Amino acid sequence: MSSKGISANKIRTIMQKVAIYPMDITEIFDENICVLIDSICSSSQMPREYLITMLLPAIDHFINGSQIGTDTGTPTNISFFTTIIGYSSVNKSSATEVVLNACLAIEKYLGIKTDESRINCSATVESLLIELKNTSPKLIQIWDEAVTLLQLFGLYKQGGAAYDRSIMCTLYNSSAVVKRQTKSGNITVENPVLNIAAAAHPADIFSSVSNESDDDGLMARFLFSAPQPCIPLSDEIRSLNIDEPSLTHLLYIIYCFNATEQNDGRRNDDEDQRIIYSYSEDAQKVY
Structure with missing residues (x-):
């Protein structure tokens, strides 16, 4: 078994090398959120x-279109395309499920109807743009199998993959206006914000990254994570403490701090109504 000329042994070697660099979450989140993350991960193995x-x-999805100030002083939207990579039976689905369930719980609490959900699973790029235009300009996609997402590009149109990929790149770049023009009609979306979270098998990702025809930089926009699988001993597994704050609480608090929609999902916020974040001094040193 190989992926576009990369042998299975080569893929496994790369995965092993990547796994020796763990992520230091204390550099990303404060102590309380780290405790929350550790609790969920321990119970879900x-x-x-x-x-x-x-x-x-998911965090970016619930900041409701808030922006970040760039070095030039121009505010820009924030967007994340991320993918976790792992072999079968390493519990990738648990991460997908816990984030998806939290998003669904918040939408239910906010009274968002199922057919108006901001959690999108469009089968084509054209469908995605229609949802961004008609449902909400701020959507999140959560894929348990990233290969489903990767196969969407040019699904129905021969040679259309490059065009669809360019639109995905434009969505990531936070352009003020995104257009798709075809013989069947034109779609224009203003101020779209798309976030993508996906889980994938190594061969699928290596195939996409190593494909020479995919030189548009789409895959370079994804943040990939391929850690060492968690295989705890039975006495190391603990039940989730329901008395502790959950992921739903965390995301809802973020939503409340950034709420500007006033129950109107179709309103395009003016710049003076958006929250504009700025990089801290420590972040600027890294950035």
Whole structure:
């Protein structure tokens, strides 16, 4: 078994090398959130990196279009495309499920109807743009199998994959206007914000990254995480403490701090209504 000329042994070697660099979550989150993440990961038997990688797009989704100030002083949207990579039976689905369930719980609490959900699973790029235009300009996709997402590009149109990939790149780049023009009609979306969280098998990702025709930089926009699988002993597994704050609480608090929609999902916020974040001095040193 190989992936575009890369042997299975080569893929496994790369995965092993990547896994020796663990993620230091204390550099990303404060102590209380670290405790929350550790509690979820311990009860679900998954590495921290799986949850954090899936969590970043969800956090961005619930900041409700808030922006970050760039070095030039121009505010820009924030968008995350992330993927966790692992072989079968390493519990990738647990990370996907816990983030998805938290998003669904918040939407239910906010009274968002199922057919108006901001959690998108469009089968084509054209469908995705229609949802961004008609449902909400701020959507999140959570894929348990990233190969489903990767196969969407140009699904129905011969030679259309490159065009669809360019649109995905434009969505990531936080352009003010995204257009798709075809013989069947035109779609224009203003101020779209798309976040993607996905789980994938190594061969699928290596195939996409190593494909020479995919030179548009789409895969370079993804943050990949391939940690060492978590295989705890039976006495190391603990039940989730329901008395502690959950992921749902965390994401809902983020939503409340950034709420500007006033129950109107279709309103395009003016710049003076958006929260504009700035990099801290420590972040600027890294950035």
